[in-house]
Amino acid sequence: MTGQGEHRRFTRHLIHVDIQIGEQSLGGQLQFESRDFSAGGVFLKSDLLFEKGEVLLLTFVLPGASFAIRTRGKVVRVDKDAVAEDGRSLAGMGVEFLDLNEAEKAALLEYLSD
Numbered sequence: 070m071t072g073q074g075e076h077r078r079f080t081r082h083l084i085h086v087d088i089q090i091g092e093q094s095l096g097g098q099l100q101f102e103s104r105d106f107s108a109g110g111v112f113l114k115s116d117l118l119f120e121k122g123e124v125l126l127l128t129f130v131l132p133g134a135s136f137a138i139r140t141r142g143k144v145v146r147v148d149k150d151a152v153a154e155d156g157r158s159l160a161g162m163g164v165e166f167l168d169l170n171e172a173e174k175a176a177l178l179e180y181l182s183d
Contacts, residue, residue: 088113088129103129108178110142110165118162119144125164131180138176141167 084106089098101113111127119125123144130137146163153159169177 084132086111086129086131088127090125090127098128104159104161106177106181108174108181110145110163112146112161112163114159114161116149116158116160118147118149118160121145121147124167127164127166131176134176134180136172136176138169138173140169140173143167 084103086103086106088101088103088111090101091098099117101115104112104114106112121144125142125144126139127142128137128139142164144162145165148162149160151159151161
């Protein structure tokens with residue numbers, strides 16, 4: 070559900086996928102779980118939050134896909150104090166995809182259309 074005055078360019082789909090941030094060759098990776106996906110980005114559940122505007126390297130495999138998607142993403146939203154009605158933390162960050170290639174875009178759109 071979107072808040073009053075909130076306008077989304079893409080429909081959100083509740084999909085839980087493990088997403089790695091960073092590269093092992095650069096000293097390690099962090100692993101996050103998605104809360105939802107859209108054609109334009111992903112919301113990552115986490116109490117560990119990056120700053121709005123930071124650019125991250127994301128790697129993930131959509132369920133049933135035969136290849137990993139590796140793309141840069143920009144943190145466009147940070148929710149640090151969000152809490153569900155049952156008291157669970159909804160903290161996390163919205164990350165906009167920056168440079169999906171055509172095959173990755175097609176795979177993502179196909180998956181989201183199912």
